[in-house]
Amino acid sequence: MSSSTKARRPSSLFRNLSAKLASIPMVLTALVVFVGGTAWTVVYSFTSSKLLPKANFVGLDQYERLWSTRRWLISIENLAVYGFFSMIFTLVIGFTLAALLDRKIRGEDVFRTIFLYPFALSFVVTGLAWQWILNPDLGVQSVVRGMGWESFTFNPLNDPDIVIYGILIAGLWQGTGLIMCIMLAGLRGIDQEIWKAARVDGIGTVKTYVRIIIPMMRPVFITALVLIASGIIKIYDLVVAQTNGGPGISSEVPAKYVINYMFRAQNLGQGFAASTMMLLSVVIILIPWAYLEFGGKKRG
Amino acid sequence: MADAVTPRGPKPRPRFSRTNIMLYGTLIVVAAYYALPLYVMIVTSLKGMPEIRIGNIFAPPVEVTYQPWVKAWAEACTGINCEGLSRGFWNSVQILIPSVILSIAIASVNGYALANWKFKGSEVFFTILIVGAFIPYQVMIYPIVIILREMGLYGNIWGLVLVHTVFGMPILTLLFRNYFTSVPEELFKAARVDGAGFWGIYFRIMLPMSLPIFVVAIILQVTGIWNDFLFGVIYTKPADYPMTVQLNNIVNSVQGVKEYNVNMAATLLTGLVPLIIYFASGKLFVRGIAAGAVKG
The missing domain is CATH 1.10.3720.10 (MetI-like)
Incomplete structure (x- = not known):
């Protein structure tokens, strides 16, 4: 061993050179696209850029205009409604399905395959399929009316007040399978002794889930929440395919607002301001999560 | 020695217990709901337009036609371009x-x-x-x-x-x-x-x-x-x-x-x-x- 110390130590920059060269794409992606791109967009959201980005700073003008535009306010309201219900229903349905599948049933693989297949489909396919099912003249509404209930009304995609719930139906169909899978993995990780102990103590099945199992699955629920939340903010193609923001502008969402202003309305500044608001909402969600995940671990 | 007669192990669950019927019933209904859109897409794609206009979207096709698939693949139009998907x-x-x-x-x-x-x-x-x-x-x-x-x-x-x-x-x-x-x-x-x-x-x-x-x-x-x-x-x-x-x-x-x-x-x-x-x-x-x- 001592003989090797005679060899000249290479300068630290060139040590591990192949690994550094091989990591150039990763470094460029991290620094140029993720950090650089994000910073660039935030900076240019304070400019009056129209067709082309121009460094003509106008302070918070774009944000003031953003928050006084009806289309943006509708987008935010839709995102809030969609987000709230999507969060609750995805967690409840995902967990319930996982719990049902965890009861040592026959044909578990078949059920799991059926619940998860929508997740393999794109949002465009999902949106178009549900657009057809919810078609007022030929879809569910007409089928129920045909069975004799003439006054039955279920036409969410053409009713500005409830169109977002029509999108929610499609979104839940597509996304609940993923959460079910994560929950099922979490349930499988729970020690069977807990169930035995609960039975010995005479605690009922539902009560065992609510009082013992769910609190034990806290990390799984947090992962699921983060996944659902980041999916909600990204919602774009589903709306484009299913309603294209209509009727009128009643099903617009923030991600669509950004794309419209950047690439259709040729108002880059508005697009940058709106996308910075999206970034801000992610930061608001992520910081408490990162604190819980990483801050908590160090303390413990 | 009376113990030797009593069966050991947990009491076997009857196959058609109330819980089991509830459990499988729920799973089958939910599975049907998840499978429905795929089913509707398939049956719709195999019907002719007249049948779609008068019929029920959940009904299987009376007369199966593959024409829609051919048209979607090779002839469907986007704007003036009609080369299909x-x-x-x-x-x-x-x-x-x-x-x-x-x-x-x-x-x-x-x-x-x-x-x-x-x-x-x-x-x-x-x-x-x-x-x-x-x-x-x-x-x-x-x-x-x-x-x-x-x-x-x-x-x-x-x-x-x-x-x-x-x-x-x-x-x-x-x-x-x-x-x-x-x-x-x-x-x-x-x-x-x-x-x-x-x-x-x-x-x-x-x-x-x-x-x-x-x-x-x-x-x-x-x-x-x-x-x-x-x-x-x-x-x-x-x-x-x-x-x-x-x-x-x-x-x-x-x-x-x-x-x-x-x-x-x-x-x-x-x-x-x-x-x-x-x-x-x-x-x-x-x-x-x-x-x-x-x-x-």
């Missing part, structure tokens, strides 16, 4: 193959470097990458337009390939890093003693050992890239639009009479590739999404 399909294939190869090649090397050849700052870049996965795409879309324009790749299939490589990098790097970290270190050390370098160990030891994780990565990328809509619409020209974008343009075009059977055939054709992968890969697909969900 086949063009979108081949565009998607042309985008898919290089994107999958490039993104997995780069991410697997990243993961390998991060797991076995840590250098100063490597963890920092990795953290940025993972945090970056949570940034909404809308924030980075325009700076990427500028970068691609400077490189002369904007509106070109190769520009889109690069975009897929960049946005697939966080999750794939995480996947490979976690896998390579679990490879026994003795193996790596032994290869080092034998004089193998960075690339030698990667190609001779790591690559042959980690075929399952490559399969998981391929499944993840093929479905993800095939289903992409946003990047396709922004970074390519109409002639190069991927299948999802062309599908949306065909179905949601405002011109002409709506042909629901052709629309559903087109929708199914677009969904076919990920569906086949999903049904064929089974547990590996689940492993792929689980790897995406559970952070290292």
Whole structure:
């Protein structure tokens, strides 16, 4: 061993050179696209850029205009409604399905395959399929009316007040399978002794889930929440395919607002301001999560 | 000795107990609900338009016709262009193959470097990458337009390939890093003693050992890239639009009479590739999404 110390130590920059060269794409992606791109967009959201980005700073003008535009306010309201219900229903349905599948049933693989297949489909396919099912003249509404209930009304995609719930139906169909899978993995990780102990103590099945199992699955629920939340903010193609923001502008969402202003309305500044608001909402969600995940671990 | 007569073990559950009926009943109803849209798409795509106008969307076709499928593939129109979805399909294939190869090649090397050849700052870049996965795409879309324009790749299939490589990098790097970290270190050390370098160990030891994780990565990328809509619409020209974008343009075009059977055939054709992968890969697909969900 001592003989090797005679060899000249290479300068630290060139040590591990192949690994550094091989990591150039990763470094460029991290620094140029993720950090650089994000910073660039935030900076240019304070400019009056129209067709082309121009460094003509106008302070918070774009944000003031953003928050006084009806289309943006509708987008935010839709995102809030969609987000709230999507969060609750995805967690409840995902967990319930996982719990049902965890009861040592026959044909578990078949059920799991059926619940998860929508997740393999794109949002465009999902949106178009549900657009057809919810078609007022030929879809569910007409089928129920045909069975004799003439006054039955279920036409969410053409009713500005409830169109977002029509999108929610499609979104839940597509996304609940993923959460079910994560929950099922979490349930499988729970020690069977807990169930035995609960039975010995005479605690009922539902009560065992609510009082013992769910609190034990806290990390799984947090992962699921983060996944659902980041999916909600990204919602774009589903709306484009299913309603294209209509009727009128009643099903617009923030991600669509950004794309419209950047690439259709040729108002880059508005697009940058709106996308910075999206970034801000992610930061608001992520910081408490990162604190819980990483801050908590160090303390413990 | 009376004990010997009483049966041991837990009381067997009767097969048709109330709980069991409730349990299976609920599961079957929910499964029917999840399966319904696929069923409706299939039956609609096999009916003629007159039958659709008078009939029930849940009813099986009285007269099966494959005409809608032929029309969706070869004749459906987007604007003045009537070549059908086949063009979108081949565009998607042309985008898919290089994107999958490039993104997995780069991410697997990243993961390998991060797991076995840590250098100063490597963890920092990795953290940025993972945090970056949570940034909404809308924030980075325009700076990427500028970068691609400077490189002369904007509106070109190769520009889109690069975009897929960049946005697939966080999750794939995480996947490979976690896998390579679990490879026994003795193996790596032994290869080092034998004089193998960075690339030698990667190609001779790591690559042959980690075929399952490559399969998981391929499944993840093929479905993800095939289903992409946003990047396709922004970074390519109409002639190069991927299948999802062309599908949306065909179905949601405002011109002409709506042909629901052709629309559903087109929708199914677009969904076919990920569906086949999903049904064929089974547990590996689940492993792929689980790897995406559970952070290292």
